[in-house]
Amino acid sequence: MKPIEILTQVLALLAALAAAPLFIGWINQCRAWLQNRSAPSLWLPYRNIRKLFDKDAVIAERASPLFRVAPYIVFGAMAVAAAIIPSMSTRLPFTAAADAIALVGLLATARVFLALAAMDIGTAFGTLGARREMMVGFLAEPALLMVIFVASLISATTALPAITENLATQHLGLYPSLAFTAIAFTMVLLAENARIPIDNPVTHLELTMIHEAMLLEYSARHLALMEWAAALKLFNYACIGFALFLPWGVSAAGDGPGALLASIPLLAAKLAVAGGALALIETVSAKLRVFRAPEFLAIAFLFAVLGLLVHLLLGA
Amino acid sequence: MQGGSWHFTFSAMRAAHLAPQWATLAFLLALFGFGAKAGLVPLHVWLPEAHPAAPSPVSALMSGVMLKTAVYGMLRVTFDLLGHPQWWWGLVPLAVGLFSALFGVVFAATQTDMKRLLAFSSVENVGIIFTGLGLAIVFLGVGMPALGALALIALLYHSLNHAFMKSLLFLGTGAVLHSTGERNLGRLGGLIHRMPWVAWLTLIGTLAMAGLPPLNGFVSEWLLLQSFLFAQDVPHTFINMLLPLGAAVVALAAALAAYVMVKFFGVIFLGQPREPSLNRAHDAGALERIGLIWLALACLALGLLPTYVIGALRTVVEQLNGARLPHANSPWWLLVPLPDRQASYSAPLFLVAIAAVVGATTLGVRLLYHRRVRRAPPWDCGFGALSARMQDTAEGFGQPIRHIFQPFFAMKRELPTPFDRAPRYRVTTADRIWLTLYLPLGSLVQRIADAFAWLQQGRIATYLLYSFVTLLVLLALVI
């Protein structure tokens, strides 16, 4: 392993950690602009996290050690996931240890620990949130795996950087199969990250919460870690989307450090556009009833399967 | 027998060359028989009744080992005795396995008895094993031996994994049962405080069963998904389009398994105790702990050292039908099943990475931001007086599954009206297959038996007459 590879690996991780709250801030700004409100500061999520870290933690009387350990595990899983996704460079030596399916497994780990922590307190809200989150999860995971499958079929591998490199070198053209899978991926992104139309990230009504209900009991540094992990999850999903559907500009093996530096503003541009698009989708959609969420995810799965079938038939 | 000789030894059966239709019949009959023993749908109805009735260590043996003897039998018959399986045979265990996996896990999600939940989860895992078998037969039949070997290794690995994971979970439930006397999920809860050893060791089993890296459940799932991924090279048109959909069903079953495991662990060990008697529960004794510990260590080892396990399984598969998995020159900590496809997984590295990041985070937070911790009552939304009964019951946690997968269940609901003095809500979910397949068969057999009941006249003279007539007939035949 060459030093430049270790450097890019660590850089990918640190950049994700640093940029994730900024991405959330940007999405909130776009949403505010679209809704004709004055926007909060771009750096507000950072200040929130800092403020939360500085507080004393209040933990429920019956919380077990699992409750206190879960935020660290969730955060760790998200951070390791960020190290596998080729956001700026495909030279990530750690991906030899974990391919795209292991990435999905990591996201599942985070989800399971979050749900267990929510069940730990034993109130109605936590268990309600856990139940709903697992429901969204078990429907979104096959859809996500199908999306990755289509990409893997086109590139004949399941290692995410190899997929990115393969797709980046494909002839530029219209691929209906990738278009369908892109739509499926966007829907899965909305569902897994608790955005409208599946869940409202700014709601305070407990009976409508999915993700927020699991964080109700957390405070101070634990909540800070959970919020950061949620921001990281959205950032990771966005980067997976770029790696699969907008793979150009990512520095590959054999490029010098100049390519790595050049990929950073390109990534920033992609994130800006993606954030704007996400804010637009959130603004024009209404939140679905909880039991319409399976239909939503079934449609996402259908799009992914259609993409697969169109690829097998048309070769496109 | 069709092969010509009347010897029932293995070597004779191997030597016999059967015509294709007889071989097919033999295969299907073997699948029926071994499938019933393994618990494939629709022959699974005995599993949820038998496994919970036994003491927990015996249930562990039943789920872990007894079901796998059926898998062994199936492998023996298909690859050893029948010789060269035809590729389309594989579609039958594939379809039946996928359906069993989905059926088992959907039913597991709605159970209220912890052992029945685990029994249905065994049905699911057996379904996945047979899916791998079907896939292996398809690959070997169309002449893709490397992928066939991969599928066989995946199913053998999963059998091994399941034995350890399920045993761990059953022993955990045994400890809970021994300590509290309760099997019903509606009367458990909050046991992580009273029984920490059992809880944390069962957590390892739960995470392994949910298929989370870096434990062992993930490895076999990963191998199975890898073999599905390359199924599109199969040269038959419908099949190469349907097989990736099979992968999606496997992924769905795996995700549902995670749901079921969260329910299992959460309702038993987390939350508040649902009965006051649970406060007297005691933790596991030394022997129980040893039993749990060695199984948990085995799960960890199977998860972290897949290359050694695959090395052992590889020779098994080669002996079975000569299919060999290509050797990769990779170090012990990196699993590369098919070297020409760039897919690899390294569990030890994975574990080290997660541990490092979690450790670094903990250290960082401790050093920079260590503030105090204060205990307080949980958030009650202003209601006050949240009781232990207000948390999710086992039925409640399974309600989304029941709602989404309604066609699978035969459900009876009693709903309260606004005018009830003592409103009650009752839901019973029953196995539709039991009601539509077995009960009619049972009543048919009963009717036939009743029709013959006239033979039982009750008078001694009549029975003597039967013996006399039989004696006359035999004498006439002999002479």
Added chain:
Amino acid sequence: MAGVPVVLQLLNLCAALLLLLSFAMLTQRRIVNLVNLLAVQGGVLLVATLLLAWRTGQHHLYVSAALTLALKVVLLPWILHRLIRRLGVEWDTEPLLNIAGTMLVGVLVVVFAFGLAQPISALASTATRNSIGIAVAVVLLSFVTMITRRKAMSQVVGFLSMENGLFFGAMSATYGMPMIIEFGVALDVLVAVLVLGIFFFQIREQFDSLDLHHLESLKESSSLEAARPLEEDS
């Protein structure tokens, strides 16, 4: 996919869009949206015909495109919308049960159609022969749409969508049908829609609703039980 000409890529895109629209029609609840989706389907067919005409230089395809525009994009949706307004069913929704099951059936049907079309594609000599599978899939999906629906308007839309699929199949297999046949089919479809419109008024007169389940009471039953009107459902 290096070197595939742009026109062919666009045609593949049109084919994929057609498939998507058929699935959208399968799961669409509102009747007005169904008719709009049908119009969009006609539009995609128009674009595909124009592209094919430009690429192959066959002028009869331009005439065919004009016919498609006049009939499938403008006239038929207009007639259907007018019918909807006069029948007063603008806000009707179809009580679709089990969307996931329907979609699963749809996926299986598509796989069947694709597998079926592969040997046919091997025989055809056009550049768009891979899309024959999609055409067959559209036809079969429209059939499934007709089966799973209860409202009369939805059945008409399914029927018209089937015709669209056949048209696309003809285009991708043989670069269009002889003009006589095309005109004949177009006339048939137009007349069918007009006649069905008249029928719908009669059905509504008789049963006070356009729910086709009411037609079940027209089966052979004892005269004492004759045609008992079912409850009104919206």
